[in-house]
Amino acid sequence: MFSLRYVLRETGQNLWRNVLLAVATVVTVGVSLAMFGGFMLFQVAVDGATARWQDGVEFIVWMNSGDGSAEDVSVRNQLSESPGVQRWEYVDRRQSYEEFREFFEDTPEVLEIIDAEGVPPYYRVVPVDPDPDVVEELGSQFKGKPGVRTVTFAGDVIRDVQNLSNRTGRALFIGSIVLLGASTLLILNTLAVAINNRRTEIEIMRLVGATKWFIRVPFMLEGLVQGMLGAVVAMTTNALLRNYVIDQFSTADGLQLLAGFKVDDAELLQVNLLVLAIAAGVAVFGSILAVSMHLNE
Amino acid sequence: MIKMEKVTKVFKGDVVALRDVNIDIGKGEFVFLVGPSGSGKSTFIRLLNREDVPENGRIFVAGRDIGRLSGWRVPFLRRNIGYVFQDYKLLQKKTVAENVAFALEVIGKGPQVINRQVPAILELVGLARKMDRFPHELSGGEQQRVSIARAFVNRPLILLADEPTGNLDPKTSVGIMGLLERINEIGTTVVMATHDRSIVDSMRQRVVELDRGMVVRDQARGVYQ
Numbered sequence: 218m219f220s221l222r223y224v225l226r227e228t229g230q231n232l233w234r235n236v237l238l239a240v241a242t243v244v245t246v247g248v249s250l251a252m253f254g255g256f257m258l259f260q261v262a263v264d265g266a267t268a269r270w271q272d273g274v275e276f277i278v279w280m281n282s283g284d285g286s287a288e289d290v291s292v293r294n295q296l297s298e299s300p301g302v303q304r305w306e307y308v309d310r311r312q313s314y315e316e317f318r319e320f321f322e323d324t325p326e327v328l329e330i331i332d333a334e335g336v337p338p339y340y341r342v343v344p345v346d347p348d349p350d351v352v353e354e355l356g357s358q359f360k361g362k363p364g365v366r367t368v369t370f371a372g373d374v375i376r377d378v379q380n381l382s383n384r385t386g387r388a389l390f391i392g393s394i395v396l397l398g399a400s401t402l403l404i405l406n407t408l409a410v411a412i413n414n415r416r417t418e419i420e421i422m423r424l425v426g427a428t429k430w431f432i433r434v435p436f437m438l439e440g441l442v443q444g445m446l447g448a449v450v451a452m453t454t455n456a457l458l459r460n461y462v463i464d465q466f467s468t469a470d471g472l473q474l475l476a477g478f479k480v481d482d483a484e485l486l487q488v489n490l491l492v493l494a495i496a497a498g499v500a501v502f503g504s505i506l507a508v509s510m511h512l513n514e
Numbered sequence: 515m516i517k518m519e520k521v522t523k524v525f526k527g528d529v530v531a532l533r534d535v536n537i538d539i540g541k542g543e544f545v546f547l548v549g550p551s552g553s554g555k556s557t558f559i560r561l562l563n564r565e566d567v568p569e570n571g572r573i574f575v576a577g578r579d580i581g582r583l584s585g586w587r588v589p590f591l592r593r594n595i596g597y598v599f600q601d602y603k604l605l606q607k608k609t610v611a612e613n614v615a616f617a618l619e620v621i622g623k624g625p626q627v628i629n630r631q632v633p634a635i636l637e638l639v640g641l642a643r644k645m646d647r648f649p650h651e652l653s654g655g656e657q658q659r660v661s662i663a664r665a666f667v668n669r670p671l672i673l674l675a676d677e678p679t680g681n682l683d684p685k686t687s688v689g690i691m692g693l694l695e696r697i698n699e700i701g702t703t704v705v706m707a708t709h710d711r712s713i714v715d716s717m718r719q720r721v722v723e724l725d726r727g728m729v730v731r732d733q734a735r736g737v738y739q
Contacts, residue, residue: 223619417603418616424563425668426593427620429586 227435231411232442238410239443242403246447246499249396250492251454256389257488258455261480262463263382275347276356278340279366288364289338295362296340301355306341313338337366397499400447404440404503405510411436412511419512433512437504444500451496452489459485515541515672515703516562521571523557523727531557532568533727539705539720541671544698546714547707548738549724555707558724559674562705563595564588576671593621596665596702600677602657604649610660611636611645617664631667639663639693655686659693666697673697675706679713687713711738 232239278296280289296305308316314333321328344352356368412419422432459480480488516539523532532554539545547555560566561573564580573580580591604613614635615628623631636642639659649657658678665673675694679687691713698704708714714721714737721736722729731739 220619220622220624418605421603421605421616421664422620423589424565424592424597425617425620425664426589426591428589431620431622 224435224438228438228442231415231435231439234414235407235410238407239439242400242407242443243446243450245396245403246400246444246496247450247454249393249400250448250451250496251458252389252396253393253495254451254455254488254492255458256386256393257491258459258463258480258485259382259389260386261484261488263378265479275344275352276342276368276370278342278356278359278368279337280339281337281364281366286364288362292340292359292362292364295359296342299355299358301345301351303343303345305343308339308341310334310336310338397495400444401499401503401506404443404500405507407443408436408440408504408507409511411439412507433508436508436512437501440504440507441497441500444496444503445493447500448493448496451492455489455492456485515539515543515576516705517574518561519572519574521561521568521573523554523561523566523568530727532561532724535571535727535729537722537729537732539703541703542698542701544695544704544717544719545706546717546719546721546736546738547705547724548709548714548721549730551709552726553724554727555724556676557727559676559705559707562672562674563597564591589621593668594671596662596668596670596673598658598661598665598673598675598678600680602649602654602661602681604657604660604664606649609646609648610641610652613649613660614663614667617667621668635663635667638666638696653686654682655689658682658686658690662690662693662697666702670702672703672705675704677707677709679708679710684712688716691717714738 278292280292282288293307296302310333314336317331317336318328342356344355346352352370356370359365360368419432463480516537518535518537521532521535522530524530535554535558547558549555557566561568562575562580564583567581575591576594578591583591605616608616611632615632618628618631633642633645636645639662641656641659641663644652644656649660652660658681662673662678673694678694679690682690687710694704694706695717718735718737721731721733721738723731723733723739
């Protein structure tokens, strides 16, 4: 039978005895998870900003009316029959307006002056060949056609943003994985020190008949507390990153692309829950490893 | 209470610690294990507590074959066996009462049991007035009394003592032996490994002599020799 009071007291004492090592562990777990969280948040923000240009979409044909008009049918037929077009997707006026509202949710003045009728439907087009010249030529075939408002291309800026985001994301991801490995080792090491400091106590516990889990649980809880405190550091950093860095991009004047560069509360919560789950995983893994290696009951 | 049947224990490097040991210790007996260093006394005690398992033979404690006991049941076996160390092994940051209470706390006993049993056992070992002292404030004999109190607080059926007077002067040792004798009189089986000739000779209890892992003498009301 476990005494909650005993387990909490022992866990607290263990943490206090190795307070500097515990702080180092918490900070390392926090930094690695903050890096991972930062990577996730930037991915979410970049995906949001370039949502229309995901999955190889190289140009968009914006329509005046769409939704089954004769001009719309003509454009649709041309897209279907063109050998240079791999696939296309139609976004009707309602979906387009929803995207628009999402894009400008932080600028109500824009939403006030433009209603659903002011937002056009469009076709997202994935060409067979992504070569810029080929794309330019293919897209230009739709310019000036009846019913077509304009044609916009992904262009270098968006591709550069996506590429930069992918590369930075990869670096952050690899860095955070390395640091998470270090965090696991640090938790293992902290617990090894704690176990070593309590050798006599553990020996007595074994000899008077304490069960294996009664001996193990305070150490494992110590590792879990360190992991959870690290997660709190990372989640706080993520919230600050969202509020004071990422959101600043979306409010920058004159950069329409960055209008969608933001992370909403639900997305932040998702990332933070993931961070919490990873912290728990790292802590439990490190703790199990430590007690298996250093506690020979 | 304790029975060994053809027990052999071999350590790495083919060092035979115990060889074909047969012994039967009844409930409430007081047994001295004697013999030179390396004769197998400590191994004998470690086997009884399931800290080690024999290569051959069977060991019964309270009618149960402890060699066949699954790992998760070992702690429950140990709750019936008290253990007294030569070097006391007290926790220096805990008071006398806390050291004794620790043995109950880690097997899940509640505050009510602890508050009842700890003062009672400290009274028995003569340390009731020093329950708030720390180990470093006590003499060697007093520290060994705390160690015995901790081993006996759960009222085990068997008390194992490995050289409990090894670090004590003769006068203090007599006091400790008096205490073990009282515990034995309550009905507890006591098995004590010792090098202390004067104690063995004065108490005239059963003596089991080991030499190079073999029982060479088993004598009721014996002496050290």
